[in-house]
Amino acid sequence: MKLDFKIKKEEKNTKARWGEFNFNGKVYETPMFMPVGTQATVKTLSPEEIKEMGAGIILSNTYHLWLRPGEDIVSRAGGLHQFMNYDGPILTDSGGFQVFSLAKPSDISEEGVVFKNHLNGDKLLLTPEKSIEIQNKLDSDIAMSFDECPPASASYTYLKESIERTLRWAKRGKMAHKNKNQMLFGIVQGGYYEDLRKFSATETVKLDFDGYSIGGVANDHESKEDMYKAFLYSTKYLPKEKLRYAMGIGEPIDIIEGVIRGVDLFDCVSPTRLARHGHAFTKYGKINLKNAKYKEDFTPISKDCDCYTCKSFTKAYIKHLINADESFGARLLSIHNIRFLISLTEEIREAIQSDSLKEYRECFLKNYYGDHYGKK
């Protein structure tokens, strides 16, 4: 079903927007952080827990579900919602990011991308049509256009060629899109060059998608400044009334800076991946529960946090679980980290309503980076 996105308020001092959309009789607000559940599960968490944390849209991945269990099985199960028992909105990534992470430039052709199946080594061809066809069958609520996600530092010439090819792929994907209940988002690329972002955005908008994504960011150790330019150079040329989604963005400060530049949606693996490696977000910076100093720290990760983990367990206990490689540790940290990013977006929405987003950012920076404030 299509989400009818509405902007409720624009912040006075920035390009931030507070918005909402309906899904299944429920209202969801933006800016929103979307947890990632690549293989039809947000690792270690149940759908009930995800919802309790205040999550709205969650992600899943075309490439992974294509290989296993296969889109036909998901389809016969009644679609992704029924398969994984999640009744909130689901967005599927197109496999475009796997072009970046798994394929070599020589694997990319006009037709599509040749992948080596990481499970059994088979050679597979993923095309824009195939990606959309898979996503149609998965029956997610938002499908992504199949794009190439080149590293931000790629040469201007390469980025231009890549954008043009991605535009042709976008057109082919749109033609192939048959699921009327599913929205389809286009993707803007172009590194941190304004003219390329402008070209990519305006040409993608001409194809008239249901929403637009900003891709090719935070994938190449580019500076934060360049990344924020990429946000701005993209949203600047996108229609106001449509959702804008910064793909893969999930460091707290990057979410704030993205919102300031007019982005509505963010997703990132960081809360769950960091959790598996023993890290927790806090207002005063990221902490590593593996550090010896937490061995006898019988206080919660954050006393102000309203998550299940912080209400029930101490750092010393979670540290022990992580050290002992117990999966419950990763679970508790995933709950905390996802809740942290969701409550960050809640605070951002309040700051938009009171036109105080810049003040909120300053306050956040000071707490999060402390003495390093300004250097990041």
Next chain:
RNA sequence: GCGGAAUUGGUGAAGUGGUUAACACGCCGGAUUGUGGCUCCGGUAUGCGUGGGUUCGAUCCCCACAUUUCGCC
């Protein structure tokens, strides 16, 4: 009591008469941004049971002692 073997960091251990004592685990840090979940990158023995000796030089050779262990009585 007699005879043999062993003794290298927190652990299991490799090693050689001559610059920085291998490797693994553990431990201590760090990384991680549209996830190929248990990964990657650093650091971690001023020291080779103790005391003597041989030698230009010894963890490595010799002697004594200690400890552990095996066998015999």
